[in-house]
Amino acid sequence: MDVLSNLGLGFAVALDPLNLLYGFLGVLLGTAIGVLPGLGPVATISILLPVTFTLQPQSAIIMLAGIYYGAAYGGSTTAILVNLPGESSSVVTTLDGYQMARQGKAGLALATAALSSFMAGTIATFIIAFAAPTVAEFALDFGPADYCSLMVFGLVAAVILAHGSVIKAIGMILTGILLGTMGIDVNSSLPRFTFGVPQFGDGIDFAVIAMGIFGIGETITNLARGAEAREYVKNYRGLWPSPHDLKAIVRPALRGTGLGAALGILPGGGPVLASFSAYALEKKIAAEPDRFGRGAIEGVAAPEAANNAASQTAFIPLLTLGLPASPVMALMIGALMMHGLYAGPQLIAQKPELFWGLVASMWIGNLMLVVLNLPLVGMWAKLLTVPYRLLYPSILLICCIGVYSIRNDALDVIVASVFGLVGYVMTRLQCEPAPLLLGFILGPLIEENLRRALLISHGSPSVFFTRPISLTFLILTAIVVAILVLPVIRSGRARVFAEETN
Amino acid sequence: MNRRQAVGLLLGTTAAAAITAPSAAVAAEDPAKYPSQPIRVIVPFAPGGASDFAMRLLQPAMSQALGQQIVIENRAGAAGNVGMDVAARGAPDGYTVFFGNVGTVSINPTLYPDMTVKPDKAFVAVSVASETPSVYIANPKFPPNTVKELIDYAKARPGKVNFASPGSGSVDRLEMELFRKAAGLDMNHVPYKGGAGPAVADILGGHVELMSVTLPSAMPHIKSGRVKVMAITSRERNPSLADVPTVVELGYPDIVATSWQGFLVPAGTPRPIVDKLFQAIVKATADPKVKERMLEGGVTAVASDSPEQFKTFIDKETARWAVVIKESGAVAD
Numbered sequence: 001m002d003v004l005s006n007l008g009l010g011f012a013v014a015l016d017p018l019n020l021l022y023g024f025l026g027v028l029l030g031t032a033i034g035v036l037p038g039l040g041p042v043a044t045i046s047i048l049l050p051v052t053f054t055l056q057p058q059s060a061i062i063m064l065a066g067i068y069y070g071a072a073y074g075g076s077t078t079a080i081l082v083n084l085p086g087e088s089s090s091v092v093t094t095l096d097g098y099q100m101a102r103q104g105k106a107g108l109a110l111a112t113a114a115l116s117s118f119m120a121g122t123i124a125t126f127i128i129a130f131a132a133p134t135v136a137e138f139a140l141d142f143g144p145a146d147y148c149s150l151m152v153f154g155l156v157a158a159v160i161l162a163h164g165s166v167i168k169a170i171g172m173i174l175t176g177i178l179l180g181t182m183g184i185d186v187n188s189s190l191p192r193f194t195f196g197v198p199q200f201g202d203g204i205d206f207a208v209i210a211m212g213i214f215g216i217g218e219t220i221t222n223l224a225r226g227a228e229a230r231e232y233v234k235n236y237r238g239l240w241p242s243p244h245d246l247k248a249i250v251r252p253a254l255r256g257t258g259l260g261a262a263l264g265i266l267p268g269g270g271p272v273l274a275s276f277s278a279y280a281l282e283k284k285i286a287a288e289p290d291r292f293g294r295g296a297i298e299g300v301a302a303p304e305a306a307n308n309a310a311s312q313t314a315f316i317p318l319l320t321l322g323l324p325a326s327p328v329m330a331l332m333i334g335a336l337m338m339h340g341l342y343a344g345p346q347l348i349a350q351k352p353e354l355f356w357g358l359v360a361s362m363w364i365g366n367l368m369l370v371v372l373n374l375p376l377v378g379m380w381a382k383l384l385t386v387p388y389r390l391l392y393p394s395i396l397l398i399c400c401i402g403v404y405s406i407r408n409d410a411l412d413v414i415v416a417s418v419f420g421l422v423g424y425v426m427t428r429l430q431c432e433p434a435p436l437l438l439g440f441i442l443g444p445l446i447e448e449n450l451r452r453a454l455l456i457s458h459g460s461p462s463v464f465f466t467r468p469i470s471l472t473f474l475i476l477t478a479i480v481v482a483i484l485v486l487p488v489i490r491s492g493r494a495r496v497f498a499e500e501t502n
Numbered sequence: 503m504n505r506r507q508a509v510g511l512l513l514g515t516t517a518a519a520a521i522t523a524p525s526a527a528v529a530a531e532d533p534a535k536y537p538s539q540p541i542r543v544i545v546p547f548a549p550g551g552a553s554d555f556a557m558r559l560l561q562p563a564m565s566q567a568l569g570q571q572i573v574i575e576n577r578a579g580a581a582g583n584v585g586m587d588v589a590a591r592g593a594p595d596g597y598t599v600f601f602g603n604v605g606t607v608s609i610n611p612t613l614y615p616d617m618t619v620k621p622d623k624a625f626v627a628v629s630v631a632s633e634t635p636s637v638y639i640a641n642p643k644f645p646p647n648t649v650k651e652l653i654d655y656a657k658a659r660p661g662k663v664n665f666a667s668p669g670s671g672s673v674d675r676l677e678m679e680l681f682r683k684a685a686g687l688d689m690n691h692v693p694y695k696g697g698a699g700p701a702v703a704d705i706l707g708g709h710v711e712l713m714s715v716t717l718p719s720a721m722p723h724i725k726s727g728r729v730k731v732m733a734i735t736s737r738e739r740n741p742s743l744a745d746v747p748t749v750v751e752l753g754y755p756d757i758v759a760t761s762w763q764g765f766l767v768p769a770g771t772p773r774p775i776v777d778k779l780f781q782a783i784v785k786a787t788a789d790p791k792v793k794e795r796m797l798e799g800g801v802t803a804v805a806s807d808s809p810e811q812f813k814t815f816i817d818k819e820t821a822r823w824a825v826v827i828k829e830s831g832a833v834a835d
Contacts, residue, residue: 046549184580184581186670187670189613267700317703321703338558342718342799343722344722346722452692456664
């Protein structure tokens with residue numbers, strides 16, 4: 001009853017015309033920056049943060065939150081249409097979303113993404129409303145050793161993502177990890193692989209690599225094809241999912257929501273890890289895993305649900321404990337501070353209208369996203385019929401602007417161009433980029449937590465086996481490795497991904 | 503006339519300066535008319551951080567004191583070195599002001615010996631603006647409750663007590679190293695990254711035992727009772743933590759330390775302009791509204807006695823942290 005009356009208060013705040021307007025502005029802006037690659041939610045919120053200082057605290061947070069989950073949502077649009085992930089959490093969506101678009105089902109893929117995200121958003125809102133404090137306690141139990149094992153599990157599961165050669169996928173993951181080690185080392189403050197370039201001190205930005213490999217690389221690859229192969233989408237079929245499609249979406253979206261909601265509360269690559277693991281899970285339990293990577297609708301529904309659920313549950317540690325799970329959440333703490341509010345357990349009691357207003361606005365925001373985006377689906381899908389000679393130069397230009405805008409540095413554009421060539425070579429060699437990007441994101445987190453766990457245990461590796469959470473993930477990792485390796489041993493051939501799952 | 507020519511020459515030879523401050527020549531005409539146009543203050547960290555927080559609270563009061571708009575420009579990256587570099591390249595006309603802090607001005611030069619800007623040469627000190635004490639916090643389940651108990655506990659377990667920090671070269675880590683050395687303890691450092699948040703989270707979760715952390719980052723958790731406080735690094739007790747002893751009371755007056763922010767201007771900025779800025783900072787930091795808002799966040803608004811005093815303070819800080827950094831192995835020689 002208590003939660004219901006609180007939710008009532010929340011909706012009263014969120015439905016206030018002014019707050020509705022700010023919420024709408026937030027999701028609109030978020031969608032826009034999500035669609036534009038490069039400019040991510042962190043940069044956008046940084047830029048707009050000072051503007052919100054003059055607003056009421058709840059209006060400010062509602063708007064900033066709208067930007068955040070709007071971006072998580074908008075990022076999938078370009079991932080599906082032109083194989084260009086707008087945000088790190090939509091990398092996985094490119095795998096099947098783009099294939100669907102190539103088959104003329106761009107509208108269906110976009111609608112699937114919108115509906116699964118909305119479903120996940122609705123469920124995540126309820127989780128926050130009813131279980132936030134309990135869930136937050138669970139996040140505190142995760143120590144460095146547990147994170148390390150979780151990330152190792154994530155990386156091994158990444159092998160499942162690939163639909164080609166396992167050896168190549170492992171090679172890509174390792175390349176990604178290597179790229180991720182660039183920058184100033186946390187423990188020693190010494191530069192690694194910076195080649196004396198000061199700008200490499202913070203490593204390479206994810207968006208620079210993603211845009212190079214996906215955006216620029218894809219453009220070169222397309223250029224290498226014949227003219228007829230390029231303009232592939234002449235006619236597209238119905239935008240709205242058929243009852244049959246809807247049935248195919250629901251279960252994967254629910255599983256994705258569950259995984260996403262759980263991983264979102266953990267600091268570090270929450271939404272990214274969530275989308276990757278949701279995809280891997282779907283592929284593992286599918287009757288015909290071969291369909292994945294060739295336009296499977298589950299391959300869009302599950303990761304989209306997962307990243308949206310995760311980006312919402314990421315608010316839980318912030319709101320209940322005052323602990324930021326991601327750079328965006330750290331910005332939210334700063335935003336609250338400027339209003340003289342301090343995120344933490346006292347906040348819910350002190351400013352219930354803020355907490356519950358935000359929770360309610362999340363659901364309203366998700367609804368707005370669907371209302372905003374479904375009518376646009378047709379327009380987006382039509383975009384693909386734009387002739388190649390117009391569409392791809394525009395993509396290149398948008399990529400360059402996006403990359404430059406990250407920190408106003410031309411070097412990033414050059415680095416992205418180099419990765420464009422790398423991406424082209426990778427395509428020719430049939431190496432997939434998704435495992436590389438996952439390695440790039442998870443590698444540094446594994447290293448950081450591994451070293452931290454060993455520092456805390458004074459060098460004893462037993463900590464990974466004595467902590468129940470860590471041990472659980474290591475056992476799961478062993479199981480995944482066994483699933484991957486056994487068929488190879490059994491059949492003596494490399495047809496790993498043709499194996500059946502019971 | 504001579505000064506105008508000299509400044510004009512300087513501007514002409516420094517293309518970057520000319521671009522970043524196109525109308526600097528106007529100011530060079532007569533420092534008495536300063537400020538005749540908006541002043542940009544470079545904050546070398548992202549919005550939402552401690553530096554940004556302090557500067558945004560000071561902004562209206564300083565604008566009022568100077569009778570000019572103050573524009574805050576956040577230039578984050580490379581532990582604040584990016585913003586410091588941008589500010590150092592600004593014209594020395596008082597329209598580019600750097601909002602430095604202990605990290606950028608006094609720690610980075612030792613921590614990153616290869617960095618291009620040498621703050622002691624590139625800037626003229628104007629005044630400190632805010633000081634934030636740190637607190638020694640620990641998980642409630644950690645047996646020692648006081649600093650004295652901590653010393654006994656750690657002495658009985660050399661190298662076994664873990665302390666966290668937001669980074670290898672962070673002031674929080676160096677403060678704990680100061681204490682460690684003063685008390686003659688052997689403790690194990692566990693660095694985190696991404697601000698104080700992740701490190702504090704692991705204190706709350708009981709994965710690491712204790713840390714020194716700036717008061718604003720610890721306050722919500724102290725209030726909720728999820729961490730216990732052993733000491734505060736300021737000279738005097740803090741009104742919101744009246745029962746927490748200072749390091750001075752505990753017998754370690756030499757380890758008093760604060761995380762500070764302050765204003766600097768590019769070297770060569772005329773003295774009358776430095777003085778005008780100084781007066782404005784004195785006024786802004788004495789503004790009751792500014793003082794109150796900062797105190798709510800655990801920060802003290804304070805100005806130096808004179809620009810010279812700030813310069814001496816910076817030099818002392820730089821020398822002091824250089825010793826700690828080298829002794830603790832935070833950077834390889």
